[in-house]
Amino acid sequence: MNPYLPPETLTQIFSFLPKEDSLASYATVCKTWQAILERRTFSTICLTPSRLPEFRRILGLLGGAPSSQSRQRRDNVTRLEFKVILPEYDIPARAARENKADRNQNNQTFTAALKALWEALSEWPEDMIQISLFLCAQSPSDCLADPDDASTLPPIDIIGELEIRTVKYRKIASEAMFRIISRLPRLRTLRAEIDDNERDSILRNFLRQEFALSIDETPKSLQSLILVPHKTLFQNTNLPTISGRGKDSLSLALSNMSQQLQYMELDTLMVGPELFWPPTKVGQLCWPKLTTFKLSYTSATPSGDWLLEEDPRWKEFESSESDLEEMEPWELALPHYLRLEKIRTKPTNAVNEIYLAAGRAAQYMPRLRTMSLRSLAEHEHPSGLQHVFERHAQHWFCYERSEGKATWVSSGEFHATKDVREVWNMVAKSHGHDQITIENLGFRGVAPSLLTCKPGEIDEEFRKRERCFSWEA
Numbered sequence: 381m382n383p384y385l386p387p388e389t390l391t392q393i394f395s396f397l398p399k400e401d402s403l404a405s406y407a408t409v410c411k412t413w414q415a416i417l418e419r420r421t422f423s424t425i426c427l428t429p430s431r432l433p434e435f436r437r438i439l440g441l442l443g444g445a446p447s448s449q450s451r452q453r454r455d456n457v458t459r460l461e462f463k464v465i466l467p468e469y470d471i472p473a474r475a476a477r478e479n480k481a482d483r484n485q486n487n488q489t490f491t492a493a494l495k496a497l498w499e500a501l502s503e504w505p506e507d508m509i510q511i512s513l514f515l516c517a518q519s520p521s522d523c524l525a526d527p528d529d530a531s532t533l534p535p536i537d538i539i540g541e542l543e544i545r546t547v548k549y550r551k552i553a554s555e556a557m558f559r560i561i562s563r564l565p566r567l568r569t570l571r572a573e574i575d576d577n578e579r580d581s582i583l584r585n586f587l588r589q590e591f592a593l594s595i596d597e598t599p600k601s602l603q604s605l606i607l608v609p610h611k612t613l614f615q616n617t618n619l620p621t622i623s624g625r626g627k628d629s630l631s632l633a634l635s636n637m638s639q640q641l642q643y644m645e646l647d648t649l650m651v652g653p654e655l656f657w658p659p660t661k662v663g664q665l666c667w668p669k670l671t672t673f674k675l676s677y678t679s680a681t682p683s684g685d686w687l688l689e690e691d692p693r694w695k696e697f698e699s700s701e702s703d704l705e706e707m708e709p710w711e712l713a714l715p716h717y718l719r720l721e722k723i724r725t726k727p728t729n730a731v732n733e734i735y736l737a738a739g740r741a742a743q744y745m746p747r748l749r750t751m752s753l754r755s756l757a758e759h760e761h762p763s764g765l766q767h768v769f770e771r772h773a774q775h776w777f778c779y780e781r782s783e784g785k786a787t788w789v790s791s792g793e794f795h796a797t798k799d800v801r802e803v804w805n806m807v808a809k810s811h812g813h814d815q816i817t818i819e820n821l822g823f824r825g826v827a828p829s830l831l832t833c834k835p836g837e838i839d840e841e842f843r844k845r846e847r848c849f850s851w852e853a
Contacts, residue, residue: 404683422456428463429493441503448843454504464493464517466550490517494560495533502534510540510566516549533563544572551575555587558594565599571606576650585623588682590596592633598640601667605641609648621763626659628652628682639667645674648756652681653737667745678736681723687731688724688755688775688825691792724766726792727775732800735777739803742779743810753777784813788820796820820851 427435438456440446446454466486478486483661544557554574561567574591578584623629631651635658636642655675657665679688734753742748753775775790786804788794801818808816823846842848 388638422453424459425457426461428465429496432496436500441500459512461514462497464490465515498533501536501538506537510539512541513539514543516545516548517552535563535565537566539564539567541569542567546573555590555594562597566601571603574607588630592629595633595637598637600640604643605640606645622821623682625683626654628654631655632658640671643672647676650678650682652683653733656741657737665744670745671747671749674749676756678756685730686728689726689728691726692722727794732797735800736803739807742807749781751779781811782809785817790822804828821848822851823848
């Protein structure tokens with residue numbers, strides 16, 4: 381191949397090379413090829429602590445004036461993927477719990493790795509384009525950074541987007557995540573997998589309070605927040621009360637932080653009405669930039685109020701011989717209450733408090749386009765319950781500014797209170813409509829996903845397919 385082909389032609393040719401193949405050998409042909417290929421090979425850099433010295437050398441992050449080649453390589457970087465490798469363990473250790481010494485060793489390893497990464501990134505010029513950072517810890521042990529050490533990390537201006545993944549990796553404490561985020565003063569977008577599934581009530585309350593305190597340190601630059609669960613909570617167990625009514629520290633902290641955002645999505649999180657509207661206001665509440673708010677909430681509030689209850693239409697389910705034959709061995713070993721752990725599907729009166737608080741807040745969201753609220757009412761294995769629902773049970777709400785319409789779709793009977801209807805009517809009026817259009821639908825099929833369906837899509841075809849009816853009738 382002629383090495384003097386135009387760069388545009390070479391770029392097109394190289395784009396057909398398999399991504400899984402190493403392109404480094406092609407870069408040795410000539411400087412022209414090297415410059416073109418490094419735009420691709422340096423676009424995403426996968427790092428571990430052991431590779432940091434090489435990373436700093438190649439990108440000229442050792443202090444002093446970098447070479448022109450190092451500067452060009454830095455220009456090519458758009459994403460860093462940093463994996464903290466914690467100490468390995470042998471197979472017999474899988475059956476034993478970690479002791480304090482193991483946890484301390486893992487914490488020290490994680491902290492040292494973060495300090496080394498931050499030291500390298502602190503040499504990155506502040507005037508360069510921002511990049512994305514992906515952070516995870518993969519280890520047989522839990523990974524919890526010492527929050528006190530976050531203050532020793534220098535602020536890093538180069539990171540504009542951060543993704544922290546814990547599914548398939550080891551957990552990173554939610555509080556530790558936000559301590560890290562506090563050192564990224566130009567961060568715009570955060571997507572993190574968090575864990576709020578601790579069954580020990582004392583420990584869970586402590587972790588939520590620590591999480592709430594760390595949220596207060598979120599950089600003011602953050603515009604988009606997506607929090608998704610590390611794993612799903614059991615929805616039908618008696619979760620302990622972890623706060624007084626209207627006093628959940630995590631809900632209040634998220635409420636305060638949301639007032640700086642443009643986009644907020646909270647998935648499978650236990651929150652109370654104070655997420656939207658604290659019972660005691662301190663100063664003027666306002667969400668001047670928020671355009672989209674999405675929430676999927678658990679079956680109970682932090683104060684212990686159930687938002688979902690058992691639907692009286694459900695008959696007592698007893699496994700027949702044919703049902704038992706279809707069950708997997710691991711399902712047969714489960715206690716009876718776990719086989720039907722998600723039987724709470726009917727909204728209680730307490731859920732109206734969520735809608736009332738959300739409506740009060742929406743009046744102070746001048747740019748709001750969409751607000752979607754969904755309960756975790758789904759049950760994954762409806763065997764034996766087809767007499768009520770063919771597939772899934774759901775309850776969700778969506779407000780669309782463009783139509784001035786509030787829609788509830790629920791498999792369990794639900795009625796919005798007069799106060800809820802009035803407050804959402806005020807929301808529609810604040811957005812330029814004469815009055816709110818309210819629709820309260822029941823369905824006998826599977827409700828569309830909260831994140832993909834819009835009220836405008838609930839047309840006659842949808843009503844016929846899902847056999848919809850009005851709960852108001």
